[in-house]
Every structure is written in structure tokens, then in C-alpha cells.
Amino acid sequence: MNAPSGSLTAPKGTGTKPGHRHAPNWAESTRTSHRRKIRGGGRANLTAYGFLCAALVCFALFSWYPIVRGVLLSFQQVNFVTDPVWVGWQNFQTLFADPLFLTAWRNTLLFTGLALVIGFAIPFAVAIVLNELRHAKAYFRMVVYLPVMLPPVVVAILWKWFYDPGPGLFNSLLRSVGLPPLSWLNSTDTSMLSLVLVATWASMGSATLIYLAALSTIPGELYEAAELDGANLWQRLRHVTIPQIRFVLLIMMLMQVIATMQVFTEPYVMTGGGPEDSTVTVLLLLYRYAFTYNDFGTASALSLLLFLLLGVFSAIYLRLTRTRDDL
């Protein structure tokens, strides 16, 4: 799966001088160099760590240390006046005793599930269709990606108004064609679905364009050969298109699970978790524990649980996308 990286390392026509495009071609012959023999050890190492030190400090303070601290905090009670107290599994017990805990997980899984059904299928179908169109391609690509560029808060506030049960745009439209208005975010039945619709609208552009790029790498001969063998349109889609881009599909599915399990902005801005806690997600609950109840220990315990679950998906993702020579 080196094709996508090719599109990054040598983006075609980015306005650089022609010579730069050749950079990737030189790579193979020079990667195993004899550089180490040319330069000395100690001094060279010192220079190298000089270049690295700013990154090391940033990672140590704001990445590595928080990782360790997060695990410790899960088993501590902190109040910032006295030293943290070890409380064992008490934070987890607090969580399990909170009825919102199960609700939050159920809501989050519902969001992820709906996002997989809607948000995963739609961009793929759209990309398949767009790939067949020979006109206005640039327009389609630009337009589908526009919402991705909008700040998520802008999207959430705009759609909150679209969804407004009274004067909102959607219900105005429904009423003007004689249909009964819907309650959108105001009903426990439709609130989560409404959030998934916004999230899909806002993010489907990137998935669509990634699928389009993947589709363009499928050799045309495969379709011709399938056709000679008598495969119809559906069979070509099933036996040529999907197998050829199944790696991309798998990666995108993993990325989507990881991203949607952390949904926050839409419920925070649009519903605040309501109605009747139907849109309280894990991250919203985490936010409440940390910044409403100031219970950082329990919030960390929840983070740890989220991490353990998502860590599995992340590990698969990294394993799939990492090539052997990276490290």
C-alpha cells in the first residue's frame, strides 16, 4: 500500500521546480548510507539531540508525562490543595455506580453504529458515482469538501438552527410541502440520528475524496478483463472495485470508529446531552466529571476505559498503515 504515500511525497504540480519531483526516485539507492562512518560519534550525537531537544521537551511535558499521569490519576483523588490520595478502584466504582455511565456508552455506540451505517456507506457510494462522471468533476470535489473546512462549531450552530422545531429551516421546508414537522434534536428517538446527520454532512468530504483517489488507482484492464469474462456492472463492483480498495475501506472504517467514539462538539454545542440524556456521549460525561464536578480522578478513570477500547482499534490501524522501514 505505497500508492497513497506516493501522492504525498511527490504531490504532482505543486508549483515546485521540476527537479524536486525526482526526490522520491533517489530514495532506494541511498537509504542505506555509509554516513555513520564519515562522521564522529559523540559530537554528532550531541548535535542531533540539539535538533531534537525542543520536540523532546514538548513530548515529555505534554504527551509522555500526561500519559503516565493519566493512568496514575485514575487511581487517585485530587483536589489541588493537598497531595493526591490513592483510592484504588474507587474512581471506577464511582463510574460504574453512575447510571449515566451505561447511558453514555450506549449513546456513543449508537452514534458510532449510525455513523458507520450512514457516514461510511454514503461517501463510498458517492465516490463510486463521482468516479463515473466525466463532467464538472472539479465542482463536485470542491463542493463536497467545503463543509470539512468549516469550523465544527460553525457547523453545529448552523445545524442547530436548521433543526429548530419552530422556525427552523427543515421544519419550514416540511411544512411548506405539507408534511408534518419533525422534532429532530428535541426527541429522544431522533436526537442521535440528527447528530449523526450533521457529523456526516460535515466530514464526508474527506472520506469521499480519499475513496476517489483510491478508485483512480484501480487499473482499467481489470474492468476490461472482468467484462470479457461476462461480469455485469454489479459483479464488477463486487469483484473488482471493492477488493481493489478494500485496504482503504478498512482503514477508513477504523479511523471512523476511532473518531466517532470521541464525539464531543456536536452534542456539547447542539444538545448539551439532552433531551433526557439521549445524547450524553462518553466524552461529554468525561467533560462533566472533570470540569463540572471537578472530579479529575473519575474523569481519568473514564479516559482510561476509553483508551483501552480505542487502543485496540488504534493498534490495528497503526499496524496496518506502518511500513517496516519506518522505525
Added chain:
Amino acid sequence: MADRPVRTLLSPWTLRSAKGRAGYWLVFALVFVLFTVAFVIPLLWMLLGAMKSAPELARTPPTLLPDRLDLGAYENAWNFMDLAKYFRNTVIIAVGAWLVQLAVQVPAAYALSKLRPVLGKGVLALMLVTLMLPASALLVPTYLAITDVPVVNVNLINSPAAIWLPAAANAFNIYLLKRFFDQIPTDLLDAARIDGAGSMTVLVRIVLPLSRPILAVVSIFSIVAAWKDFIWPLLVLQNPEVQTLSVALQRFEQDTPVNLMLAGLVLASVPMVAAFLVFQRQILAGLSAGGLKG
């Protein structure tokens, strides 16, 4: 994307028959209308909705064009929400995050790719491990690290550094940069060294000029990400005086007239949409890299 017609799912023969052509144009028209309705109309409606009064906005059936085209609402929104302040804050956050990230990540990637110190691989592995963690799992401990930075014991809440420094600890950018640097032939660097160039000179004179495509991608993405970010600025920028547009708009949302709010939303989006139109190519190139770091 190749410019010449490539063979896709549909057979070229299908498109040549009259029936096939009719079907093609039918689908094309359908997609064109759907895309315009789904993606262009809502944004256009937001743009024009700002010029409508509240009763006009609530009209059934809804209108697209306002009764009178008047940019005054944008000026009102600008003044009502004091958007100049939040624009300034957001620009400081975004540009600062970009510069800090480049200053931290480029030398680090260069060291890991070309200087290869002892334990370099271990350092890279430790950085890449952080990619496995969902960002939200680190919200609480990172927030606490910001309120009381270890060793120096500084409270960075309400300071732009609360955004800049954690942004610099971005393993993915370092990884992208390192991968690109790896492909620059070492012979080229060795030649410069023989001519007496130091590591810094090699980085500035040889590596950076060759790396413009990847620097463009990393730059655009770090600025866009900082502009769009919500949850982290919400946590660490608590003082309204230093908040970014996203945080401020969310705060104003409760008690701002709808049309002024819409104007605010449009104004907050304009720089991102403009950036997209200008840097479309780099953004789309970075998209396939960001999505699939294959």
C-alpha cells in the same frame, strides 16, 4: 487523477449507446442537483440568512434571497460580538501554533532522518506510540499539565502557549516530515558536508528547499487544525478576552439574535473557505497522506 479518460466501472460502450448516454446525463443531473442542494444551498442560506430579520428567517416556505441585500448585518455582528478581538486571538493562536510546530518538528524530523543519533529509533517509537492514544484520553492529564507545567511550575491557562506547546508534540507531523526527509539522498548532504557545511546549514540550504511540498502540507494542516479546534481551546482559554472564534461563538450562541449569529458564523468560516480555494491542491494532497499514511 489522470487527464485522459480512464477505464472505470462503467464500460465505454455503455456510454456510447443512446440509452447509455441518456442514463449518464440523468445521473449527472441528479448528482449535480443533490450536491448543490446538500452542500451549496446550506452555505448560501447561511450567507444570505444573515441579512434577514428574525420573522423573515422563520417564514414558511423559507426563502433563499433576503428581502433586501444589506451587508449591515455583518457589520452589526462584527461590532455586537466584538469579533475583531476574537479574530485577532484566533490568528495569534493559529499562526503561533504553525510557527511553533515548524520550529519544533522540522529539526526533530531532520535529526531523526538524517543525523540518526543513538537511541533515535527509540525516540521515534516513543513518539509514534502517542498516536495510538485517542486525543480525548489525554484531555484531563494534559489539562493538568497546562495548569501546572512540570519542573517550571507555570500556569499556562489563558496563555496562547497552552495551545502552541501541546500542538508541537504532534507525532504525526514529525512522521510525515521524516518520511519525506528520508527520501532526500544522503549523498547530497554528504557533498555539502565535505564542502564544510554544518548540520544547520545543510538543513536550511538543502533539506528545506527540497521539502517545500511537505512543508506546505504540514503548514496548511496545522493552521487549519488550530482554526477549527474547539474542545482544547474551550478548556484552556477560559478568559473571554483570549478566546478563539469557535469558543466565543459557542458562548454567544444562547443570547445573540439569529441573523447576527449567522453573520458571525459566516465571518468565522471565510478564512478557512478562502484558504481552501487557494490551497486546494495542497490540501487534497495532504488529505490522502493524512488519511492513509501508507
